[in-house]
Amino acid sequence: MSSDDVAHALERARVLARAGDDEAAKQAYLEVLQRDATQFDALNEVAALAYASGHRSAARTAYKQAVMCHPSNPVARVNLGNLLFEDGDLSDAETQFRAALRVDPDLPEAHQGLARVLAEVSDKAAALHWQKGFAGHAxxxxxxxxxxxxxxxxxxxxxxxxxxxxxxxxxxxxxxxxxxxxxxxxxxxxxxxxxxxxxxxxxxxxxxxxxxxxxxxxxxxxxxxxxxPARVRATGRVENARRLARVPGVITPETRLLSRAALLAAGDLRFPLLLRAPGYHTGEHFLHVADRAALAEAAAALPGEDVLAIEYLDARGPDGMARKYRVMFIDGVAYPLHLAISADWKVHYFTAGMATNAAHRAEERRFLDDMPAVLGARAMEALAGVGAALGLDYGGVDFALAPDGSLLLFEANATMVIITPEPDPIWDYRRGAIDAALAAARRMLARRAGCGET
CATH class of the missing domain: 3.40.1010 (Cobalt-precorrin-4 Transmethylase; domain 1)
Incomplete structure (x- = not known):
């Protein structure tokens, strides 16, 4: 391809991308790369397109190729670093951001990325990079x-x-x-x-x-x-445990925010106990402490100055398995999202082994198909009370069921993630519920923006 041909092919790909024809745009970018596998704009833009459409692995591959072919291009390194950071690969992300800054010491996006990495590991140097990355670039x-x-x-x-x-x-x-x-x-x-x-x-x-x-x-x-923001501010774990305990049919864990010294000195702790670093989710920095003898070691393993001491609520059913239900509240309506069933006390969908247990998937399907029948009247009333107390336009709650049908609260806030299932047909039963929640969020947004419903 001549340089003019490359420019023409790139513009065609961009036109297709702007028109929303992702597949045709990807093919157009790939045609450029078949002629020149090192073409930076094609690599960078096809990666961005893959990322925007949820194909993270393809995006990572293209960004890595861009870095390999153009090691002195800081943009390629920042883009790869951002994706690595999102995937939890902090060490490799830091490598990319620092390499970008060696090329361009004033690049705001590289400082922003490095600040995020350093903040995750509680490195005080993050403050300098926050300032360099965002001051004047807010x-x-x-x-x-x-x-x-x-x-x-x-x-x-x-x-x-x-x-x-x-x-x-x-x-x-x-x-x-x-x-x-x-x-x-x-x-x-x-x-x-x-x-x-x-x-x-x-x-x-x-x-x-x-x-x-x-x-x-x-x-x-x-x-x-x-x-x-005022409604979001009220959803901290300590505040939620206090105010949502007043909702009929809701059982919340006693939750205290303590310094390490205060935690170790507290004489009224009941074990087993859960310890958690504030501000972390998906089970990160979240520990089960069986007895006081294990307390100091567990507290020392958590980042930050303070820790959350959380009463352990036993979420196991008669079969010994723990269950965690997730329901989204979107524009005042409750939408069932998933049910994770696990032998571990720390229940998360991605570690629960749902893919290998057909009986557990069948139980989840019953929940998604008929939430009121599965949860029962007491829990449904409690769920409505939680949604009203939160008052969020977009949020969710994770919970289990007590033997009397009450709702055992794990957390309720705005940061709940709606993750679309993998294409494997075993997850087809989940797609309708997830699509319904996402469609509700899109309708809400369109209505608030005054541009009609989608």
Whole structure:
């Protein structure tokens, strides 16, 4: 291919991508790469397209190829680093961000990525990179991928994580998204044009400063807001345990936020006990402590200054298996999302072995098909009470059932993830429930933005 041919082929791929024809766009990019496997723009853009459509493995492969072929291009390294970070590969992500900074010491995106990595491992050097990465760069316009006019959307986010996952329901072919990193936004400046605001700062335990700044940002707008910060702030684990215990039919674990010294000195702890680092999810930094003899070692293994001491609620059924139900609350309606069944006390869908147990999948299917029949009247009333108490436009609750039909609360907040199943046919029974929840979120967003329902 001549340089003119490459430019023409790239433009064709971009036109197809903007028109929303992802498959045709991918083929057009691949045609360029068949002629020149090192072409940077094609590698970078096909990776971004794969990422946007949920094909993370393909995106990683293309970004790695871009780095291998263009090791001195900092953009390639930042893009790969961001994906590695999202996948939990902190060491390799740090390598990419530091390599990018050796090429361009002032690149904001590289400082941003490195700050996130260092913050995850509680490295105090993160503060310097937060400042270099976001000071003066608090507003980021994301690429609009639609073929026609867009709906402007303002997305409030936290620099250090703790954000609501929105990729599945904010369609970048319909909405032109401008992200505002609240901690670094100077309210002296007017906000970018927008029809609706989505507050994605979702973790009350991890992001108190970002939530406070989000409220200052929102003082500058009169547009509809999804998940106002004041409602999110009330969903910390300690606060939830206190206020949701007042909902009839809900059993919450006694939850205390303590320094390590206060934890070790506390004489009224009941064992077994759960210890958790505030602001972490998916079982990360979450430990079961059988007795006082194991307390000091467990506390020392957790990051941060403080720990959450959480009463252990036994979620095992008569068969000895622990169950965790997840229900989403979207625009005031409860949607069943999944049921994980595990022999482990720490129940998570991705580690529960649901793929290898047909009986457990059948039980989950019954829950998704008829939630009221499976949970019973007491739990359904409790669930409605939890949703009303939360008052979130988008959020969810994880829970188990007590023998009397009460709801055993694990957590309830805005950061619940809706993950689409793998293409394997064994998961076909889950698709309807997940599609229903995502469709509800999209309808809510469209209605609040004043652009009709989808």
């Amino acid at each position: 507003v980021v316009t994301r690429q609009y991928r639609g073929p026609g006019p867009s709906v402007p959307l303002l997305l409030l986010v936290d620099t250090g994580g703790g954000n609501v996952p929105t990729q599945q329901w904010i369609d970048e072919r319909r909405y032109a998204v401008t992200a505002v990193y609240t901690e670094f936004y100077d309210p002296i400046h007017p906000l970018p044009p927008h029809a609706v605001v989505v507050n994605a700062v979702g973790d009350a335990d991890r992001c108190p400063a970002a939530l406070a700044r989000a409220e200052r940002v929102l003082a500058l707008t009169d547009k509809p807001v999804i998940n106002p």
